[in-house]
Amino acid sequence: MMDQVNLGLVGGGTVGGGVWQALQRNGDLMAARLGLRLQVVRMAVRDPKRTRGFTVPTSVLTGDWSEVVHDPQVQIVVELMGGTTTAREVVRAALKLGKPVVTANKALLSAHGPELFALAAKHRTNLYYEAAVAGGIPIIKALRESFAGNRITRIAGIVNGTCNYILTRMKLEGAEFSEVLADAQRLGYAEAEPSLDIDGHDAAHKIGILASLAHGFWVRPEAIHTEGIRHLSKLDIQFAGQLGYTIKLLGIIQPVASAAPSAAKKGRNTKKAPDDGQASGIQVSVYPALVPNTHVLASVNHAFNAVAVRGDTVGDTLFYGRGAGQDPTASSVLGDLADAALDLRAGNHHRVPPFAAHNGQGRVVPMDTIASRFYVRLDVSDRPGVFARIATVLARAQIGISSIIQPEGHSGETVPVILMLDAASNQSVRKALATIGKLPVVKSKPVVLRVENLD
Numbered sequence: 079m080m081d082q083v084n085l086g087l088v089g090g091g092t093v094g095g096g097v098w099q100a101l102q103r104n105g106d107l108m109a110a111r112l113g114l115r116l117q118v119v120r121m122a123v124r125d126p127k128r129t130r131g132f133t134v135p136t137s138v139l140t141g142d143w144s145e146v147v148h149d150p151q152v153q154i155v156v157e158l159m160g161g162t163t164t165a166r167e168v169v170r171a172a173l174k175l176g177k178p179v180v181t182a183n184k185a186l187l188s189a190h191g192p193e194l195f196a197l198a199a200k201h202r203t204n205l206y207y208e209a210a211v212a213g214g215i216p217i218i219k220a221l222r223e224s225f226a227g228n229r230i231t232r233i234a235g236i237v238n239g240t241c242n243y244i245l246t247r248m249k250l251e252g253a254e255f256s257e258v259l260a261d262a263q264r265l266g267y268a269e270a271e272p273s274l275d276i277d278g279h280d281a282a283h284k285i286g287i288l289a290s291l292a293h294g295f296w297v298r299p300e301a302i303h304t305e306g307i308r309h310l311s312k313l314d315i316q317f318a319g320q321l322g323y324t325i326k327l328l329g330i331i332q333p334v335a336s337a338a339p340s341a342a343k344k345g346r347n348t349k350k351a352p353d354d355g356q357a358s359g360i361q362v363s364v365y366p367a368l369v370p371n372t373h374v375l376a377s378v379n380h381a382f383n384a385v386a387v388r389g390d391t392v393g394d395t396l397f398y399g400r401g402a403g404q405d406p407t408a409s410s411v412l413g414d415l416a417d418a419a420l421d422l423r424a425g426n427h428h429r430v431p432p433f434a435a436h437n438g439q440g441r442v443v444p445m446d447t448i449a450s451r452f453y454v455r456l457d458v459s460d461r462p463g464v465f466a467r468i469a470t471v472l473a474r475a476q477i478g479i480s481s482i483i484q485p486e487g488h489s490g491e492t493v494p495v496i497l498m499l500d501a502a503s504n505q506s507v508r509k510a511l512a513t514i515g516k517l518p519v520v521k522s523k524p525v526v527l528r529v530e531n532l533d
């Protein structure tokens with residue numbers, strides 16, 4: 079008879095329901111591929127009486143997660159309830175019993191990853207979390223296993239589907255952020271309380287996990303420079319388009335050497351990945367950036383995610399797919415379950431550790447010290463001498479201007495002006511723009527976006 083591995087699910091909502099249904103649909107196929115059968119024997123939900131879009135036998139359902147975790151039949155615990163409080167208890171309790179855990183919970187890992195990894199190691203078991211980053215895209219396995227022979231020299235990712243959906247519609251429809259957000263909420267692409275997504279925090283949770291895996295030290299969420307997209311206007315999307323760029327919320331992870339303002343060369347982005355050993359640290363950041371239309375990330379649209387990984391051995395790779403949703407996320411959970419079940423059967427509790435700290439010197443570099451090229455939009459008085467005043471402030475800060483554009487078709491007391499700046503440190507640009515923002519001829523807060531050539 080074929081081996082069976084018994085699963086206990088905590089959570090039967092979007093993802094938990096997806097896992098249950100996918101196992102009903104593809105359980106035989108998985109059994110044929112793996113040589114063992116995955117069987118859900120217990121499932122905890124908040125309200126076992128609630129009607130669901132799928133049927134679970136009452137003998138399997140419970141309202142008490144601890145019954146699932148402590149059931150001696152349950153060999154693998156699958157945490158799909160979300161949150162960082164009870165979910166942490168669930169995962170801790172399972173690991174303490176030596177049971178492997180599969181989770182999709184990026185917020186939990188972001189907040190408590192090192193504690194949970196240490197607990198897994200202590201109790202000679204494992205923690206699997208493919209579904210926590212980029213939904214159905216197998217990026218965790220790629221970084222942890224497939225690219226084990228690479229030094230990762232850059233990761234650039236679109237990892238928040240809600241933001242990408244909003245930015246895509248702003249571009250295609252010429253619509254304002256607030257209109258598209260309201261529509262996205264109505265259609266279920268954005269939460270009623272959207273700040274986790276649109277202020278960049280969800281992307282930062284995921285980028286922190288990828289950075290930790292790629293660079294071998296745990297990146298705390300507070301260390302990640304995070305900006306969202308709520309300040310963007312359709313004007314920025316349009317002007318970026320006229321200049322040959324598309325605005326994307328990008329997570330950027332890359333080793334940086336040194337980026338003093340004097341290192342900035344005219345018209346070039348000096349933010350180069352140094353040879354290993356010379357890195358003064360790693361840039362780990364999330365912000366909206368102008369991406370050249372010729373780069374593949376510029377054409378990742380709607381709710382899709384994509385992660386571009388560059389390794390010194392493999393070169394450039396791209397992972398593309400659905401970053402959320404019931405089936406794509408369930409697909410990643412099932413992939414982890416296959417690994418966990420095969421590891422269990424092989425008696426191999428640490429075939430691949432959940433996170434291997436291998437870089438004691440690793441640190442995240444403050445954004446202020448990093449050099450970038452910039453797009454700046456100013457609303458200025460429509461009268462002579464304005465450019466000269468702005469240029470003087472930038473010249474004093476030794477920031478070069480690669481182009482100034484005053485788009486046609488705007489009339490009135492104030493008009494927009496677009497500046498494309500040469501590479502300069504984030505600190506010097508921040509300070510110069512604070513001064514420019516106070517000039518009487520500048521009528522609103524400057525909009526500042528980085529330009530990422532990704533070459």
Ligand SMILES: NC(=O)c1ccc[n+]([C@@H]2O[C@H](COP(=O)([O-])OP(=O)(O)OC[C@H]3O[C@@H](n4cnc5c(N)ncnc54)[C@H](OP(=O)(O)O)[C@@H]3O)[C@@H](O)[C@H]2O)c1
Pocket residue numbers: 088089090091092093094122123124125126128141142143158159160161164182183184185209210213401402403404407
């Ligand atoms: N949705 C996605 O597309 C997606 C993508 C990637 C990762 N994730 C992650 O996957 C996890 C689950 O997300 P989801 O969208 O599936 O959430 P969800 O639809 O809200 O489902 C949560 C489930 O947990 C159950 N639950 C809540 N509190 C519980 C408790 N104290 N005891 C037992 N069960 C409890 C709920 O029970 P009831 O059904 O009775 O309410 C529900 O079944 C989260 O960590 C999320 O970040 C989600």
